[in-house]
Amino acid sequence: MAARKATKKPNVSSEDLTQYYRDMLLIRRFEEKAGQLYGMGLIGGFCHLYIGQEAVVVGLEAAAEEGDKRVTSYRDHGHMLACGMDPNGVMAELTGREGGYSKGKGGSMHMFSKEKHFYGGHGIVGAQVPIGAGLAFADKYRENGRVTFTYFGDGAANQGQVYETFNMAALWSLPVIFVIENNQYAMGTAQKRSTSTPDLYIRGEAFGIPGEVVDGMDVLAVRDAGLKAVKHCRDGKGPYILEIKTYRYRGHSMSDPAKYRTREEVQKMREERDPIEHVREMLLQGKHASEEDIKAIDKEIKQVVNASADFARESPEPDLSELWTDIYAEA
Amino acid sequence: MARMSMIEALRSAMDEKLSDDASVLVFGEDVGFFGGVFRCTAGLQEKFGEERVFDTPINESAIVGLAVGMAAQGMRPCVEVQFADYVYPAYDQITQEAARLRHRSNEQFTCPIVVRMPTGGGIFGGQTHSQSPEALFTHVAGLKVVIPSTPYDAKGLLIASIEDPDPVIFLEPKRIYNGPFYGDHSGKSVPWSQHESSEVPEGHYTVPLGKAVVRQPGNDITILAYGTMVYVAEAAAKQAGVDAEIIDLRTLLPLDLETIRHSVEKTGRCVVVHEATRTSGFGAELIAEVQEACFWHLKAPIRRVAGWDAPYPHAQEWDYFPGPERIAAALKLAMEE
Ligand SMILES: Cc1ncc(C[n+]2csc(CCOP(=O)(O)OP(=O)(O)O)c2C)c(N)n1
Ligand SMILES: [Mg+2]
Numbered sequence: 001m002a003a004r005k006a007t008k009k010p011n012v013s014s015e016d017l018t019q020y021y022r023d024m025l026l027i028r029r030f031e032e033k034a035g036q037l038y039g040m041g042l043i044g045g046f047c048h049l050y051i052g053q054e055a056v057v058v059g060l061e062a063a064a065e066e067g068d069k070r071v072t073s074y075r076d077h078g079h080m081l082a083c084g085m086d087p088n089g090v091m092a093e094l095t096g097r098e099g100g101y102s103k104g105k106g107g108s109m110h111m112f113s114k115e116k117h118f119y120g121g122h123g124i125v126g127a128q129v130p131i132g133a134g135l136a137f138a139d140k141y142r143e144n145g146r147v148t149f150t151y152f153g154d155g156a157a158n159q160g161q162v163y164e165t166f167n168m169a170a171l172w173s174l175p176v177i178f179v180i181e182n183n184q185y186a187m188g189t190a191q192k193r194s195t196s197t198p199d200l201y202i203r204g205e206a207f208g209i210p211g212e213v214v215d216g217m218d219v220l221a222v223r224d225a226g227l228k229a230v231k232h233c234r235d236g237k238g239p240y241i242l243e244i245k246t247y248r249y250r251g252h253s254m255s256d257p258a259k260y261r262t263r264e265e266v267q268k269m270r271e272e273r274d275p276i277e278h279v280r281e282m283l284l285q286g287k288h289a290s291e292e293d294i295k296a297i298d299k300e301i302k303q304v305v306n307a308s309a310d311f312a313r314e315s316p317e318p319d320l321s322e323l324w325t326d327i328y329a330e331a
Numbered sequence: 332m333a334r335m336s337m338i339e340a341l342r343s344a345m346d347e348k349l350s351d352d353a354s355v356l357v358f359g360e361d362v363g364f365f366g367g368v369f370r371c372t373a374g375l376q377e378k379f380g381e382e383r384v385f386d387t388p389i390n391e392s393a394i395v396g397l398a399v400g401m402a403a404q405g406m407r408p409c410v411e412v413q414f415a416d417y418v419y420p421a422y423d424q425i426t427q428e429a430a431r432l433r434h435r436s437n438e439q440f441t442c443p444i445v446v447r448m449p450t451g452g453g454i455f456g457g458q459t460h461s462q463s464p465e466a467l468f469t470h471v472a473g474l475k476v477v478i479p480s481t482p483y484d485a486k487g488l489l490i491a492s493i494e495d496p497d498p499v500i501f502l503e504p505k506r507i508y509n510g511p512f513y514g515d516h517s518g519k520s521v522p523w524s525q526h527e528s529s530e531v532p533e534g535h536y537t538v539p540l541g542k543a544v545v546r547q548p549g550n551d552i553t554i555l556a557y558g559t560m561v562y563v564a565e566a567a568a569k570q571a572g573v574d575a576e577i578i579d580l581r582t583l584l585p586l587d588l589e590t591i592r593h594s595v596e597k598t599g600r601c602v603v604v605h606e607a608t609r610t611s612g613f614g615a616e617l618i619a620e621v622q623e624a625c626f627w628h629l630k631a632p633i634r635r636v637a638g639w640d641a642p643y644p645h646a647q648e649w650d651y652f653p654g655p656e657r658i659a660a661a662l663k664l665a666m667e668e
Contacts, residue, residue: 124459125417
């Protein structure tokens with residue numbers, strides 16, 4: 001990824017830029033807290049942090065309108081926070097408590113919100129992709145002008161069902177945006193070890209799906225690409241692919257020996273390309289916000305995150321009967 | 332003799348076969364450069380090169396399909412599906428292609444592949460990282476289904492599976508990769524190095540497919556178990572204070588009915604244990620077989636202890652897992668009847 005170009009005057013209001021900062025910071029602090037709770041044994045099992053990728057989901061949410069849908073993989077905490085789900089409910093699902101979005105049945109990888117049109121974290125790599133097309137199909141059928149953001153990773157981009165879906169989505173002109181979050185690694189495997197060509201945005205070409213590559217460390221670039229893709233879909237032109245180049249700072253999950261990349265590589269990204277630092281600089285340089293304003297936001301976010309951790313600890317364990325509820329409709 | 336964890340024993344088996352048979356290949360997701368998420372293939376790529384031990388993209392269906400094609404050409408691929416929960420995209424290739432190639436080609440082509448996969452719960456994996464899908468494979472004619480419970484067996488069975496002329500589903504109980512698990516999740520875990528069955532010979536040996544083993548001799552009741560549940564059953568028998576004979580099936584298909592019959596004819600009572608959900612689980616098959624073979628020797632109904640008929644939970648793993656208490660209760664019930 002090239003170093004950031006000298007920014008031309010960004011086309012964004014102070015309110016919006018401040019909001020992006022707040023949303024991205026919420027994800028980062030939330031994930032850091034989740035990492036801490038994991039270390040303390042309050043969260044168990046699989047837990048995939050989104051740290052480093054915040055600009056992707058915040059940028060795209062800035063392009064979404066009420067009623068648009070989203071579906072993603074197991075690396076889903078950021079998506080849930082960005083679409084407005086309650087941090088308390090997300091954190092309590094991580095700790096497996098009654099107050100969690102799935103009452104502890106799903107855990108980190110499997111949460112949903114009908115209210116926020118969030119159709120899940122999905123633990124099976126690639127499984128959410130055809131589901132995303134189905135969501136878009138329903139919207140098209142209902143002629144309601146909504147679009148679906150279907151997120152998946154560079155590793156998932158090799159699953160067969162992705163291409164089965166591309167074909168159908170193009171065939172039926174479905175209003176679905178395929179968002180490939182290319183963080184360069186699928187677990188311990190670098191993209192070049194598993195993928196025949198480095199570019200993923202061209203993978204729709206054979207199906208007639210346009211695509212473009214986006215700098216995922218720049219929230220405004222992501223937002224602008226998102227707006228373009230959304231317009232394409234709402235205009236009835238069918239699916240669109242965004243390959244968003246990003247980077248995850250932490251391990252794949254909490255148990256990651258990190259032997260597949262160098263510490264220097266991670267450090268360099270953090271220092272030179274951090275998406276939140278980038279917004280902070282824009283806020284200050286463009287005089288959209290003062291140091292004081294930013295400090296106030298930092299403090300406010302800290303409180304929200306701490307409150308979610310308290311909630312997630314205090315929320316009771318689910319009742320034993322929950323083991324057998326919600327398997328079939330009540331008779 | 333060397334002491335090995337189950338992971339090391341599996342690696343040693345693959346190492347052995349890669350060394351002595353040029354037609355053996357090892358591949359799967361994160362298997363090559365990274366050495367596998369559970370480290371089962373660590374170091375093998377360095378030793379045998381990228382042509383023989385390699386990474387695949389994330390596409391289980393094509394991983395197994397590729398292996399079928401290689402096998403039709405006389406190669407012996409040993410592939411890894413990273414978790415048994417990810418095998419479903421490959422289920423079509425396994426059941427309709429691998430299992431039937433010999434039969435439908437009138438034996439012109441065969442399919443000597445091994446599909447390894449970590450199975451079972453007890454690691455807080457929730458519904459997409461804890462499943463025990465063995466019954467989906469025991470239902471398929473043409474497959475063999477193997478599940479070791481000790482490092483010694485893991486190596487011997489894996490070598491036998493790679494050498495077997497037919498497709499083998501090789502289930503690895505991931506809860507006992509690093510040490511036996513007696514069902515007490517809050518207790519300290521014991522590493523394999525402190526267990527006698529971690530003595531694993533260097534070099535080549537096999538444990539034959541289709542042969543069960545009596546893990547603990549006893550007179551009052553027979554427990555049929557496999558994988559992690561062998562140890563949980565041992566703890567349960569102790570807890571219930573019954574003189575149980577514990578049979579570790581090791582191979583589910585083909586089933587060693589002789590060893591089972593021999594035991595049940597002696598004890599007259601039988602409890603079947605598995606982690607997988609109860610309805611249509613492999614326990615149903617076991618009970619049917621035991622009933623047919625040993626009906627006149629039975630003193631009580633055969634009981635089964637299994638996972639509940641529910642998705643594997645995130646938060647309530649130990650309420651779901653058929654632990655020693657539930658097994659002990661079934662043992663007592665079977666003894667009283
Ligand atoms: C069908 C299936 N195969 C394998 C896995 C194991 N697995 C989980 S995440 C992952 C890597 C996916 O990488 P990518 O799509 O790039 O997403 P990222 O983790 O980088 O966000 C793998 C192999 C799985 N969950 N499901
Ligand atoms: Mg990735």
